[in-house]
Amino acid sequence: MPRLQVIVWMFLGVLLGPASFVFAQVNTSAISGVVTDESGSVVPNASVTVTQAATGLIRKVETSTSGEYVVPQLGPGRYEVAVQATGFQPATARDVELAIAQRERVDFTLKVGAVTEQVNVSGRAEITETETASLGQLIDRRTVQDLPLNGRNYLTLGALSPGVIPQTSNQGPASFISSTTARPDRSILVGGQRESSTSYLLDGVELRNPRVGDTSVNPSLDAIQEFKIQRNFFPAEFGNSPGIVNVATKAGTNEWHGSAFEYIRNDKFDARNFFSPSPEPFKRNQFGFSAGAPVKKDKLFAFGNYEGLRQRLGVVQRGLYPTQKLLSGDFTGENPIYDPLTFDPATGTRKPFAGNIITPDRINAVAKNFFPYIPTVNGPTVQGANLVGTPVQKLDDNQETIRVDWLISQKHSLFGRQTWQNAPLIPASLVPFGGQLTVSKGWNEVAQLTSSLTSTTVNVFRAYHSYAQLFGQQVTVSSNLAATIGITGVSSTPRNWGVPNVGWQGYSGVGSNGLTQGNTINSYELADTFSWVKGAHSMQFGAEVRQSRMFLDSDNSPRGSFTFNASWTAALDAVTGNPVVGTGQGVADFLLGYPTNMNGAVGTSQTHFRFYTDNFYAQDDWKITRGLTLNYGLRYEYVSPPAAEELSHVFGFDFNTGRQLFPLLGQIRKSIIKPDFKGFAPRLGLAYNPQWAPSWVFRAGAGIYYDQSQLNEVQFTTNSPPTFFQQNFNYTGKGLPPAQFGVNALPVVPVPAIDANYQTPPGTNLFAEEIDGRKPREYMWNGSVQKSIGANWLVEAAYIGSQSRRLSKRYNSSAPAVPGVLYQVVPGTQRFPNLNGMLYSSQAGKGTFHALNMKLERRFSSGFSVLGAYTWSHSIDTDSGGSFGSPNLNPANFQLDRGSSDFDIRNRFVTNVIYELPFGKGKRFMGSSSALANQIVGGWQLNLITVFQSGVNRNVTSPNTSTISFITQRADATGIDSGSSFTTAGGASITPGEGFGSNNRSLYWINPKAFAVTPPLRFGTSGRDLISGPGFWNWDVSLFKNFRVSERVTLQFRAEFFDALNQVRFNPPNMDVSSPFFGQIQGAQAPRIIQLGLRLQF
Template identity: 25%
Template sequence: MPPPRSRQLSSQIRDPNLHRHSLHAHSCRTTFRHRRCSRRPQHFPRTTPIDPGRTRGLTTSFSEAPMRILALPQLRLLATAFFLVFTALTAAAQSTGSLQGTVSDSSGAVVPNATITVTDTATGARRTVKSDSAGSYQVPALTPAAYTLDTTAPGFSSARTQGVVVSVGTTVTTNITLAVSGTQQTVNVTAAAPVVDQTGISVSQVVDQQIVQQAPLNGRHFVDLGSLIPGSVAAPANGFLTQPIRGQGALSFDTAGQREDTVNFMINGINLNDMIQNQITFQPELNTVQEFKVDNSTFSAEYGRSSGAIVNIATRTGTNQLHGEAYNYVRNQFFDARNYFNRQFTVSGVHVRQSQFIRNQFGGDAGGPLWRDHTFLFGSYEGLRQRQGVAVNTGVPPAGSVGADSTITQLLAILPAPNAGASTFVSSASALATIDQGTLDVLQQFGSNDHLHGFYAIQQDSRNEPLAPTVGDTIPGYGDSRPARRQLLTVIETHTFGSNAVNEARIGFNRVHITFTPTRAVNPTTFGISDGINSAIGLPQITITSLGLTFGGPSGEPQGRGDTLGVLSDTVSILRGKHSFKFGGEYRRFLNDNFSSDTGTFVFSTLNTFLADEVSSFNVTPGNRPSRIYVNAAGGFAADSWKIGSRLTAELGFRFEGNGTPSEARNRLVLFDPASASLVQVGAAGFGSVYSQNYNYEPRVGFAWDLYGNGNSVLHAGYGILYNEPETNLVTPLSTNPPFAVPVSLTTSTPTPSLTLQNAFSQSQAAKSIAPTSVARNFRNPQIQSWNMEMEQRVSATLGLKLGYMGSKGTHMQMFLNQNQPINGVRPFKALSATSSIDPGIALTNVFESASVGNSNYNAGFVSVTKAMANNLQFNGSYTWSHALDYNSYNLASTTQTPQDSTNPRGDYGPADFDTRSHFSVSGVYTLPFKSNRLVEGWEISTITALQTGNPFTVETSLANNGVVGRTRPNQLAGRVPTSFALAPNGNVQYIPQAVCKTPAAGCLWASPGAGFGNARRNAQYYPGLEDVDLGLQKQTRFTERLRFNLRADAFNLINHPNLGQPNSTFTPGGSPGTFGQISSTRFPIGDFGSSRQLQVSAKLVF
């Protein structure tokens, strides 16, 4: 019989789109399910909760939920409103750029009142400004593009500066020198963005269109480019949002020592995050992305809501020239190398077919003028059709197994027979992914002072998972289907007031609707199973631990959610002498309308207890559990870029964030109050909100010092205080507490005939106890202090070098604690008090509470080189050394994320799960210089290469005698733990020794902690690093001046390096070591990254 499955495998296949509600007494896998889909406030329609049969055609009304913006006394609310109005209406992240500079004559004297006309060379759009008394000028809110500057002044000749490139979120300094009257001058600037930033205070980088469109990207997901930025690292194997989802890629990336859910994605200045858990709602089709900028540390006061990177995405617009393309990208397993663990033969000699993989990504786009120089359109469509094989290798009951009752007999009949030995089943299944995405971009120029920019995107996607990987099923037939619709709308109106003031007003919404429905809709009563479910939603999820077999379910389904985020924002930019002021603000309203059901879970410890129908544990939360979580939030900022002298610029800013407490529209949230040992409904007397700390004050300060006054050597530094807006996943589990949901669970210390599949529900009700989820009353928004210093040097006009340091310190970080953890075998709260208004006197088990008691620390040094496109070559390269430490690394309501000892969370201080000591990356494009005929010209090579050290993991024991549920570490008996890449007899990699024991003995590395807590440190071991070389080769054939054909081949993981995942790090003291210490999969086996060598071919017609 095979050993139990590795925890590492289940950790690699969790889906962040799933709604996580309830812990109670669920198993580890079930716990993972109930936490990753309800994290941010949202806005969805309807006056009745959605249910599995009524999830289409939802509409949104911003007026449905009560308008409790911040629930403050009236005077404070008025004061806050006054501040917002005064500052001009959160930081509307810049999807635009700016130009600034000084106009002077040949002697260096400033020229006031000069007229500068800035013209977009692609659309003909013009803006005109005048230099002030100090000769300074500024042109904010420019669409990323190449510009021409025409400058005139009385008594001077006109001057033209051509090819000035403005990138998203950047300020380009272009000084202009005028000659005396009688001569005319034209200055040509290299058509590339400046390689040195002369004004900013953040560690940032622009990823331009050349890299976005030409770099080899497996799956064509722009988020994967985030790991190329200094401070960013490839995602760990146990990430959640950073794990690629089948067909859709990753939903975030790890950067600057911050948690994966702190990255703020903005498209044209509108929030693109699903606030359930602050993940990107969907990735815009790659051809719609003009470029994007990542601000990685200590950004301007203009940005708020999150402490991680700010990702500003600028979309492509139409121009005065009609242009477009049609393309098809094809991948097939026949071109791919086998996955390292998908070998041709198993250790027992069974032939295994190569896992199937067929993918087509196809589409096209077109843009041009509807009215030349005035109205421009750009539209795109992309489709994806993907079929991916899923390997099946699991233990099953041997042939001829006999059940003790009719229920077990029926279950044995639906299980596959062994085909690889006496009790092993080897097979494969197909997972399907379908995506259709369309976009439309409209740009209207009303004149030199007004333009309107609108962008709309819609995506329909569907996934059919044969194994329900989120909960760890091991045989096909018990998966689910996951259809979704995602939409985004942004509208921006830019108006120029006079010569030195510009206003940007934005409105937008971001919406997602997704459901999860079990593939096999079965009424469990037809099998004689008593789990409290009497409808055809699915079998309960059943696990036989000794076989590593899980089937049925999926638990926690059916479920679904509809999320809508609405945003209003406004930003004003004003130039006054040496001061460049910016004021602005934002209002957000978010609604999450969701439902969740449960099929329940049964666990049998061994095959014999399964055949005898002796259940070890049972958990279920019957019924359909709806909730409607909403949040209102507002913020404002004031910033001043003060040019103290010709070489020194100070950046000063202050930001206010008012993050409303997530609320439920019908007061269906219930807290545990430790002061009275009671369950209290939020909205009752004394409990008007889940928590009350909502106001955050965020100063930002920094400088940019041009050391020699020539713009070639610039020193930047910055410091800021930032806060993270809590996700709505923080409070959603509160809707599953009694009386709105009645979770039932029962666990026996040893399997017993008294608990069977046929009587589990009645037995559990007789021994009723509850395990409520709660949020600390003194919960606070997580705070991050961030700082950096960076030296930039221009080596040439197209080559720049950066050397820098960045660091941060986090306090009030969200953690999940067990407030009813046994102390010396006794729980602090044995039962709810007799005065509790809900379930008085009922027994209590664990009380898991989200609290803001964590800390984090991060330090990094980096060096990066940027080569703008010139002489056929462009590249970006960076190396980062970093060390990230924290108490925990995820905002998960999960027993696997609680500290070993909830009374001592500091005891878990150690390397963060994403800690990566060294990371090197390079991306580049090189056009071969051959020219003579169509055969030899038009060849291009591109690459993305990433090398990094491994991430940490924790050795844990699954059996503790201290009464603690969750993570218990053993006693470590030796200092250094050896590692190897030797193959185990079962074909896995034996990475660390299986030197485990129940009591200390010779040769043991780890032993059971007994009745106490182990001394092994959290994240003390590191699994293997990552080596990934991707290479693209393209041949462009030009038929006419405007028509060309591109043929391309991409190789991902060119060197076929096996990027190993995380080992199984949990052992049972006194039992078989099983797969402990073994690695059984590559880093991301179901995604587009970190697997074996894969080849892709594509064709594109461009006009």
């Protein structure tokens, strides 16, 4: 839909909404309080006037018979609260700062006297939260603008909150979003939930991409007023997620304000990476401007922002590739290789190649055609790599925000905003035509009206449109290379052209299978909220109706993928017939053209889906006594199952008959999945602020929360025959090889038409989604204690817990039987023997989470603020919702996969400080400096972020020789302590985890002898996520110098130091037991980085 039509649609929807209009942002905040006289008696019917300082917006209410007042549906900002009552002196509280999603309490004690006598009271709000059990952390405007942020990404600040984990590096948890988008800065994990479970709201607009869960727009810091992390318990107004990032944008005011800025980084300022001889090539420029102004004072306001990013990053990549000697067939000095064609059925053995050499006439022609795409290396192998390079990754990011606020009258206002971002990422690759191109684009428009119907009722009506486009596609070329090389049974569509994937055991692979994952989605929403204050009750009733249309593209392996794991050139055990460990070479298997695994696909999975979201809620905050508030509410959520427009592209599966079911033939509903109408989500919270201890607050809350089903799983209804046909073959290496490059590898199979006689072609990899689909459900609870110390200090301790059910979980539902608790696979017992395998997306996952959060906070006052947060937590689940290709190991026993979550970080401490140095005019030291002296000694500011974090968990993996497809095989545990010392083949004594900074010392994190390659036809014996990687600590520091240009204009110079102490932050070790790097740390995060910036602020 063209942009103009979208905007017209939204404003028509608004104008056809409620008859009265008012001004609002994300109007989820309120000012409340009680008015008493000097004796403590309540004052009813007092007039309370709330005025927003920046725009002149006025709201008037009266106190109830109990002296209480509530002014709901206010946006964040600074307010003045004035109270008048007959027989009393008027009282005014100025500079009341109201944050997003906050209920701020301002009480008044009136004195008897004439109305001409004015009493001013402190407008400083209470730092404790006395009227809500909600847990969260406000990140205010000063924090957003002043703290050092590498990349200027606001989500980095979200990790300052207790219970929040950033997804910003290899030191974070294993990330499906990062692997799909190649952008680890587009998501965070909140309150022990999966990364796809976090909702991102921008002025009430949902930014979360429903396919993978990342944010479709990452707004500029200069467009953000403030934001709040809401977790574990929040009112019924919010839903569709157990964790929320709630962002409010800046607006125009009665005064001109804005900024112009540029930040510069390059490798000239940077330290070198621990694994690099010199700093990687790097250049980054971030630049932009913002401006807000009155179009008409007290009536019409405008704000605009633009930010650009240009980044060129040299990425250190290491690989071990076959040498020219090996590619010529000469394996002298390597493992002995055996000729697979000499297999003798009588003895069950093979004969070795003479001299351990494959003669040129035996080298497969298709294998030779791959040679130009294998990096040429003839140098020595150093730390397991014979090729090291720094290819350049390119990122160009542009975004803009435009906002208009119209105060039609003191009761009626209109607000509209549009935000747009486009950030394509071109990959860096060590091999020809490697890497994934990521296309990321998003925009949204919102129009919101609020209606102050009476002094006790307010209505908010909102309409919005959101668009998100995200595609991760392997680099393509201008010709059909697969056909040129000689690969059959793969896609011939130009968008899939490229180098097919080849992998060898013990070496780095080349090419890619051409996996394309992406979607575009358009969503339109109408929402209405009615607020009603009745006595001690502050009630809200709301409804949200959303329609979405999504285009899904999930072509998996359209170029083909071939794995060579040395089985065909290994010696065979005369008794078992299995390949003998320590013999054979994967590269030799490749030269002969005999793969152990191969897969490829033809056709298309591209499909359009439609679905609807309906939410209804009621919420009441009941002020039972002066110090006791009950928060209770009920929410109902319904999300319709996505229904395909191209019915020939989707199917269901009948487990009784083993046949596919097609809506095109009327065999199953169009949506495939049954609707789930059980979406009731009650909330109950309590906040107690005892009058005998007014500095203490005791809070507790519990509720049911639903998460959106990850729409990435919808691909399971499209990614199979007949419209998309994928073949997969696994071989054990026994006997004679059944398939060879250029002969019968990936045969071309005709795809039959859909009719009543359709049969799934044998050997197919089938994908299916659970028909009885249910929304993921979270049971969440918390208890917390807050203590204020003085006016600005807060101490908080909180316990939070949750239990997750119906989580997305993948497994091969056609796998052979694995009886009892044994690990041995029983061949020939597949549930559906005509299938190679069926990857099944179910809702059978479970999880639990427990955490202790402790926080010390000093809000900004007298030039200083600090926030320190410690989290101890433990997350356990049966599946962490990871990337494609890592489903559960044993479909017959899910408990084998129960363990610490991929995102389980046991200990995390983070603190941030903002400190205006006390020098210069008006400060503690040199306060009477001259204007010239003040330009030198005054205006300095120091800011820092410090993080201490324990390591993340990883699986120890092994090549999959179980004959079961769609699993990530785990290695065998040998019984040796993974942290014990060992001796290398060269005689060196190694203690894992020691000697990381010394020359020629080990980079081993674990003893590799603690694990072994899993033998064929069984599962590995090691547990899930068994190894915890290295933790880290980090200091980010910035120093500002502000130069006063005029009374309202400041020029700011910024020097920012990331990892200021240059502490090495190691990545998790290589966990592939078959890799020559197994157990070793192979990479580290960026070292010390210096960024310089210049800002003009007015």
